[in-house]
Structure formats: C-alpha cells, structure tokens
Amino acid sequence: MKKLIIFFAAMLFALTPVKKITYNGYISKITFNKKYLVTGLENGNIIIKDFKTFKTKHIIKLPKIHDFMGDLASMPIYSMNIAPNNKKLMILVQGEESKRILFIYSFEKNKLTKIFTTKQTLMKGSFITDNKIFFALLSDEVLLYDLSKNKNIYKKQIGNYVFSTYALNKNRSLAVLGDESGALKIINIKTGSVKEIKGFNKDKTLSCDIQNNLIINGSSDMRVAVYDITNNTAVTSLKSKFLPYGAALSPDLSKFAFQINEKNDIGVYSIYKKFLFSLKGHTMALNGIKFLSPEKIISFSPAEILIWKLK
Numbered sequence: 001m002k003k004l005i006i007f008f009a010a011m012l013f014a015l016t017p018v019k020k021i022t023y024n025g026y027i028s029k030i031t032f033n034k035k036y037l038v039t040g041l042e043n044g045n046i047i048i049k050d051f052k053t054f055k056t057k058h059i060i061k062l063p064k065i066h067d068f069m070g071d072l073a074s075m076p077i078y079s080m081n082i083a084p085n086n087k088k089l090m091i092l093v094q095g096e097e098s099k100r101i102l103f104i105y106s107f108e109k110n111k112l113t114k115i116f117t118t119k120q121t122l123m124k125g126s127f128i129t130d131n132k133i134f135f136a137l138l139s140d141e142v143l144l145y146d147l148s149k150n151k152n153i154y155k156k157q158i159g160n161y162v163f164s165t166y167a168l169n170k171n172r173s174l175a176v177l178g179d180e181s182g183a184l185k186i187i188n189i190k191t192g193s194v195k196e197i198k199g200f201n202k203d204k205t206l207s208c209d210i211q212n213n214l215i216i217n218g219s220s221d222m223r224v225a226v227y228d229i230t231n232n233t234a235v236t237s238l239k240s241k242f243l244p245y246g247a248a249l250s251p252d253l254s255k256f257a258f259q260i261n262e263k264n265d266i267g268v269y270s271i272y273k274k275f276l277f278s279l280k281g282h283t284m285a286l287n288g289i290k291f292l293s294p295e296k297i298i299s300f301s302p303a304e305i306l307i308w309k310l311k
Contacts, residue, residue, distance in 0.1 A: 017281045019307035021054060023047060026302040030288070031080040031089075036107075038082065038089060039305070044074030046091065048107075058110055062103075065096050075101075079124040081133075084172075090133060092125045102133075104147070115147065123163055128172045128189050136163050140179050142187060156192045158185050164205045169212075170251075176215045178205025184217050186229055200225035200237040207247035207258065207288070214271075218244030218258050226256055226271065236273050246289035246299060254294060255310075259286045266299060268310060279308050 025041040032038065036057075037049040046060035067073040078100070079092040089105040091112075100122045102115040121138035128134050131148040140159035143152050161179040168175050168189075175187040182205065183198035203221035210216075214235065218224045224244050225237040240260060247258040253271060257279075260267035264282035266289060269275055284301040291297055297308045 013276065014278045014280050015308060015310065017279070017306040018309050019054070020281070021049075021305040021307075022303070027287070027300055027305065028077045028302075029080050030300050030305065031082055032298070033082050033086070035086050036082055036089075037305075038080055040077035040080055040091070042074060042076075042302075044077075046077070046080070046105075048089075060091075060105060060112060062091075062093060062112075065094070078122070079126075081126045083127045083130045085130045088127070088130070090125055090127060092122055092135075116150075124166060126168055126172070126175075134168075134172075134175060134189055136166050136175075136177060138163050142175070142177070142192065144189065144192065154192045156194070158187060158194045159183075165208060167209045169210045174210065176208050176210040178208045178217060178219075180204045182217075182219050182221070184208060184215060184227070186215070195229075197227050197229060197232055199227070199232075199234050206243060206245055209248045209290070211249040211251055211253060211291075214249055214253055216247045216249050216256050216258075218247035224256075224258055236269075236271060238269075238273055243285075246286035248289040248291050248297070250291045250294045252294040255291075257289055257291070257297060259289075264301065266297070266308075268297075277310055279306075281306050 025043040028042050029040040037051045039047045044062040048058045049056050062075045064072040075093040077093050081090045091103040093101050095101040099117050101117050105112050122135045123138050125133050125135045133145045135143050140163050141157050143155035159179050161181045164178045166175050166177040177185045182201040182203050183196050186195040201217045201219040201223050203219045205219050207218040213230050216226050222240040226235045228235050242261045244258040249256050257268045266279035268277040282301050284303040286301050289299045295310045299306050
C-alpha cells in the first residue's frame with residue numbers, strides 16, 4: 001500500500017512537454033529569443049524557426065572542412081547568439097586546423113559573412129550590444145570584441161583552470177562563468193572586472209545561470225547551489241543523484257531546475273529546495289535548460305527541444 005501511494009504521488013508531480021521539436025540530425029547548439037529559435041546541427045546545418053509558430057524560415061548550410069584524415073566534414077558549432085536588434089546572428093565554429101571562425105548572418109539579407117579566423121581558443125560568444133561580442137576562451141580568459149572597429153576592447157585572464165560555460169544576466173551587463181575549479185566568476189562586461197563566488201561546489205561547473213542577484217551552479221561532483229551575489233552566500237544547496245547537466249533559475253527567483261537522474265528527467269524545486277515537479281520526456285542527456293517565464297521552461301538535448309508548462 002505504501003509503495004502504491006508513493007507511485008501515485010510521483011505521477012501527480014510528473015509533467016510531460018507541451019511541445020516537442022526534432023530535427024534531421026543531432027542538435028549541437030541552440031539560441032533563441034521571442035522572435036527566433038535557431039538550432040545548429042552536427043551536420044553543419046543551422047535551422048532558423050519562428051519562435052511562435054516553430055515554422056522553418058531559413059536554413060544556413062555552413063561550408064565543409066577537412067578532418068584529420070583529409071576527408072570533408074561538417075564544421076563543429078561552438079556557439080550562436082542573436083543580436084539585441086534581431087538583425088544579426090553570431091556563429092562561432094571550428095575551421096581548418098582547429099582554428100576558430102566567426103560568422104555573422106544577416107536575417108534581413110539571408111547572407112552569411114566571415115568576420116575573422118583565429119588561433120585563439122574561443123569557446124562561447126554572446127552579443128552584448130549590436131556591435132560588441134563577449135567571448136570566453138578555453139584558457140579561462142575573456143575578451144570583449146568590437147565588430148564595428150574589428151578589434152578587442154579588452155582581453156583578461158580570469159582564472160587558472162579550463163573554461164566550462166557561462167551565462168549572461170538579462171541586460172547583458174554581467175556574465176557568470178564556470179570552469180574546472182567549481183567556483184564561479186562574476187564578470188562586469190563593461191570593465192572586465194572579476195568577482196569570485198565559491199563554497200558548496202568543489203568540481204567542474206557543468207551548468208550555470210544568473211537571474212537578478214542569484215546564480216546557480218551545477219557541478220560534476222553532483223552538487224547544485226544557488227548563491228546570492230550581493231553577500232556571497234549560498235541560499236540553497238543540495239546533492240544530486242546524477243550529474244546536473246543543465247541548471248536554471250526562474251526570472252522571479254521562486255524556482256530552479258536541473259537534470260536529476262540518468263533517465264534525463266528534470267527536477268523543478270522551490271528556491272528553498274521543496275520538490276515541485278519532475279519533467280519527463282527527454283531521450284538523451286541534457287545540454288541546456290532555460291526558464292522562458294516563471295511557469296514555462298525550454299530544454300534541449302542532442303535529440304530534441306522540449307517546452308514545458310509548470311501547472
């Protein structure tokens with residue numbers, strides 16, 4: 001009888017997605033805003049959809065490169081991001097000889113333009129303004145690049161480990177960056193100044209997010225913590241039963257979510273650790289989670305993009 005009660009309780013708090021989007025190939029990276037959903041596939045195609053209707057508007061086919069055997073292969077996609085004015089898409093890829101290539105795609109002209117090729121190990125980039133891009137390097141460095149002047153505004157070393165991932169706040173003034181140390185660095189985008197927050201997480205950051213004054217860190221020691229950046233304290237911390245691939249905070253700071261088990265389920269908790277929902281539907285381990293609103297989540301794995309409503 002007790003097992004039956006537990007089973008029905010689990011079913012009561014389990015939610016299924018309201019929308020599932022799949023592609024003809026594995027998903028590598030996604031970026032989105034209220035207008036576009038852009039998905040980069042491992043086959044080198046980038047699919048641009050209308051975010052409201054999810055209808056395909058355009059397909060970008062990246063050029064091929066030679067692999068170590070000399071055969072033609074698809075360009076690995078490291079990062080994509082949409083400019084604030086919705087006119088440009090930034091695409092960071094790997095080119096020949098493992099060099100990084102930055103492309104800018106014009107939504108209005110359907111035109112792909114190569115901006116530069118570099119030996120620098122750029123791993124992720126985001127528009128800060130329509131002409132400024134923030135990059136993180138594998139070497140735990142960050143740089144701010146001016147597209148209009150074709151030069152760096154600054155380049156700074158922010159740690160002594162290997163870069164993992166970063167997230168930006170809503171107005172793109174701060175970046176929270178994770179590496180192999182388990183600590184998070186809060187970077188002032190305009191000045192490049194760095195503040196470190198550490199405590200509960202002791203190993204490589206797998207996922208992070210920032211909303212207002214709170215940040216979340218999911219690390220490879222299966223620890224998840226929410227920190228307040230105003231006083232450097234942990235608001236919530238817990239041990240997961242699985243690697244927390246994907247972790248996100250709700251914009252109203254009432255909830256957080258992360259992958260909770262090997263079945264690729266997402267757990268949604270109140271900010272003070274009360275379990276709220278289990279989101280079931282992913283067929284592969286997560287690559288990312290983001291709250292679209294306090295009651296709506298988008299998540300993706302190599303197999304699919306799912307959208308959830310929390311009710």
